[in-house]
Amino acid sequence: MKKLAAACLALTALAAGGCGSSGSASGKTVVTFANWAAAEPATAPGIAAMIKKFEALHPKIDIKSEPISFTDIEHQLVLEVQSGNPPDVAELQGNYLYTLAATQDLQPLGGYGSGAFSKSVIGSELKLGELGGQLDAIPWTVGPIGLWYNKAVMKQAGLKPAPPATWDQLLSDAKAIHKKLPKVIVLGMDTTSREFALDAAWPVMTSFGAVPFSGTTSTADTPAMQSYLSFMRTLAKDGYTPEGQKTGFFRQPAASNQVAFTVDGPYVKGVAQSINHVSDQKFYQTWGVARLPTGSAGQHYSTPTDHQLVMFKNSANKTAAWQFMQFLATSQYSVLNYTLKYENSIPPLASPPAEVAKELDNPITKSFVKSIIPEVIKPAWGAHYSAAYLDVMAGIQKAMTSSEPISSVASGMQTSLKSDLGS
Amino acid sequence: MALPALLILALVIGYPMVAAVIVSLSHYSLLSPVHTFAGGANYSQLVHDPVFWQSLKNTAVYTGVSVVAGLVLGLLLALALERAAGPWRAIRALLLTPWAVPVIVVAFLFQFMFTTPGGIINAALLKAGLIHSALPWLTSPALAMVTVIIANVWTQLPFFLLVFTAALGGVPDEVIEAARVDRAGTWSMVFGIKLPYLRSAAVVGALLMIIQNFNNFPLIWAMTQGGPAYATSTLVIYVYQLAFTSFKLGYASAIGVVWLVLLLVIASLFIRVMRSDRA
Numbered sequence: 001m002k003k004l005a006a007a008c009l010a011l012t013a014l015a016a017g018g019c020g021s022s023g024s025a026s027g028k029t030v031v032t033f034a035n036w037a038a039a040e041p042a043t044a045p046g047i048a049a050m051i052k053k054f055e056a057l058h059p060k061i062d063i064k065s066e067p068i069s070f071t072d073i074e075h076q077l078v079l080e081v082q083s084g085n086p087p088d089v090a091e092l093q094g095n096y097l098y099t100l101a102a103t104q105d106l107q108p109l110g111g112y113g114s115g116a117f118s119k120s121v122i123g124s125e126l127k128l129g130e131l132g133g134q135l136d137a138i139p140w141t142v143g144p145i146g147l148w149y150n151k152a153v154m155k156q157a158g159l160k161p162a163p164p165a166t167w168d169q170l171l172s173d174a175k176a177i178h179k180k181l182p183k184v185i186v187l188g189m190d191t192t193s194r195e196f197a198l199d200a201a202w203p204v205m206t207s208f209g210a211v212p213f214s215g216t217t218s219t220a221d222t223p224a225m226q227s228y229l230s231f232m233r234t235l236a237k238d239g240y241t242p243e244g245q246k247t248g249f250f251r252q253p254a255a256s257n258q259v260a261f262t263v264d265g266p267y268v269k270g271v272a273q274s275i276n277h278v279s280d281q282k283f284y285q286t287w288g289v290a291r292l293p294t295g296s297a298g299q300h301y302s303t304p305t306d307h308q309l310v311m312f313k314n315s316a317n318k319t320a321a322w323q324f325m326q327f328l329a330t331s332q333y334s335v336l337n338y339t340l341k342y343e344n345s346i347p348p349l350a351s352p353p354a355e356v357a358k359e360l361d362n363p364i365t366k367s368f369v370k371s372i373i374p375e376v377i378k379p380a381w382g383a384h385y386s387a388a389y390l391d392v393m394a395g396i397q398k399a400m401t402s403s404e405p406i407s408s409v410a411s412g413m414q415t416s417l418k419s420d421l422g423s
Numbered sequence: 424m425a426l427p428a429l430l431i432l433a434l435v436i437g438y439p440m441v442a443a444v445i446v447s448l449s450h451y452s453l454l455s456p457v458h459t460f461a462g463g464a465n466y467s468q469l470v471h472d473p474v475f476w477q478s479l480k481n482t483a484v485y486t487g488v489s490v491v492a493g494l495v496l497g498l499l500l501a502l503a504l505e506r507a508a509g510p511w512r513a514i515r516a517l518l519l520t521p522w523a524v525p526v527i528v529v530a531f532l533f534q535f536m537f538t539t540p541g542g543i544i545n546a547a548l549l550k551a552g553l554i555h556s557a558l559p560w561l562t563s564p565a566l567a568m569v570t571v572i573i574a575n576v577w578t579q580l581p582f583f584l585l586v587f588t589a590a591l592g593g594v595p596d597e598v599i600e601a602a603r604v605d606r607a608g609t610w611s612m613v614f615g616i617k618l619p620y621l622r623s624a625a626v627v628g629a630l631l632m633i634i635q636n637f638n639n640f641p642l643i644w645a646m647t648q649g650g651p652a653y654a655t656s657t658l659v660i661y662v663y664q665l666a667f668t669s670f671k672l673g674y675a676s677a678i679g680v681v682w683l684v685l686l687l688v689i690a691s692l693f694i695r696v697m698r699s700d701r702a
């Protein structure tokens with residue numbers, strides 16, 4: 001009997017502990033924050049410091065960080081929403097916002113994000129978080145895709161250390177680099193089966209005039225797409241780009257000057273310096289970033305890889321959650337000690353204060369702000385993107401790794417897209 | 424007496440199975456709170472889905488080659504080590520260690536070994552003069568399947584080794600002695616005497632490994648994620664992608680039901696073979 005009573009007591013204690021995540025035992029408000037910043041070695045210390053600072057400034061609020069890898073966070077959050085226990089706040093990127101918005105569980109932020117906040121943030125960045133005229137996400141860090149070029153490697157290969165203006169010029173540079181430095185990865189590009197891989201490929205495809213789909217209409221079987229696929233096949237067959245690797249794979253060898261070019265956001269600097277510990281000046285001497293080259297369309301393009309913050313409707317601590325979101329996105333402390341220091345991204349501030357502006361005064365950030373951000377286009381993000389991206393990436397992989405005629409690859413991509421988009 | 428066990432089976436196995444069939448008859452997206460009855464639409468889509476048929480073919484190749492290779496190699500090793508004595512017994516223990524390694528560790532281990540550039544397999548083959556340039560083991564549609572099968576056979580070999588070692592121990596000594604008296608050669612001993620005794624063990628082992636390989640997710644996912652271009656996408660990989668990256672739970676469930684039926688058919692064939700053996 002005593003054992004039964006003890007077991008019941010234990011079960012009751014467990015149940016009580018599991019319920020009501022909104023408050024801790026000390027009576028503080030607990031805000032849960034799902035993010036990948038805490039899951040990555042380069043940014044984990046930074047986000048931990050941010051949380052500590054916020055908690056020091058708001059002694060009645062505790063932040064419970066839920067680290068989830070970038071690749072898994074989208075479906076993990078969908079499952080949490082479906083099982084009725086989403087976090088209060090989450091970090092999102094790209095199409096993840098559209099996926100989560102489709103669950104109808106995101107808290108509209110119009111009431112929070114109006115007035116002083118909306119004036120403090122770059123207008124176009126705020127617009128990226130608007131879906132159907134409703135503000136669902138606020139910008140946290142700004143990070144468009146650019147072409148990083150290693151000046152030291154280019155010089156070693158006998159090239160002028162300047163970014164190629166066209167993809168043809170890049171192929172010419174690639175040939176020279178590959179001949180002189182065969183062990184160097186010429187071009188880092190994400191060609192995995194991830195949604196982010198299509199985000200990164202989108203501006204490259206668009207520069208060839210190729211758009212795989214728009215809404216539920218597949219438009220993959222075009223001469224422009226074949227031209228793009230032929231370019232990707234050349235990159236693979238000539239040994240310039242290792243197939244099937246994610247963007248992050250190239251950051252470590254980039255830190256050791258084993259990469260000549262890489263298509264990536266601003267994060268390269270932060271990750272490289274966390275590995276090789278070079279000074280900013282030394283980094284700027286080695287690396288530059290420019291707009292992605294043009295293709296036959298004759299225009300430069302880029303895609304946003306901005307990190308955004310959302311709040312969920314289920315949150316029982318909306319006020320505290322909003323305070324935390326604001327702190328992360330626009331507080332000077334967070335911008336200086338996380339956005340710039342750890343992520344090396346651009347803060348979404350419309351009028352950065354003097355101390356922040358001083359940090360933004362460097363060749364990398366200037367290139368992103370002046371040259372790359374104006375070229376940003378949005379991929380065909382939406383509910384259908386998550387159904388379609390696999391077909392596009394599978395087609396790109398097929399072009400890179402097989403000998404199937406390019407026309408057949410494009411036609412196969414079209415057929416798969418039609419099936420998955422229901423068109 | 425059997426009621427508690429039946430209740431647990433009904434809860435743990437029966438309920439998910441029935442739920443999967445119901446979901447397979449719906450337009451069920453994880454992104455939408457509204458789910459409508461679809462009838463056979465998901466099954467109709469499956470018939471016309473080239474990725475489904477490729478995944479089915481990949482599953483058959485992956486499972487078939489892995490089981491046959493594991494079985495044959497396991498049998499050969501069991502026969503070779505049957506009379507191992509003294510320090511040679513340690514080899515058998517060593518050969519069992521792959522089974523103790525977690526599958527995810529095996530996946531990353533083989534990924535590093537076969538990666539291009541930098542993998543040790545290419546380095547060894549280049550040094551031995553067997554190839555002139557590094558092979559794209561994980562990024563060629565043809566070679567990627569070979570690579571995951573090699574990794575899979577490495578993990579499963581110990582199972583077949585154990586099964587056949589135990590089965591060989593069950594061969595009656597009198598039968599072996601009688602064969603020796605009749606001056607049976609090695610081949611006659613193996614094919615005429617020992618193999619018939621190993622048949623049941625082979626059938627059971629093969630069935631278990633077929634079921635396991637049908638469901639083998641972590642090895643392929645960690646090594647190739649079903650790529651490149653669906654070249655190593657098996658049914659379980661495709662179902663995962665449909666359910667958790669495209670969020671099409673209804674369609675994924677339809678494929679899951681087909682997969683279950685396939686496994687039931689295979690299992691019933693094997694059970695028939697075992698029953699005929701006993702008869």
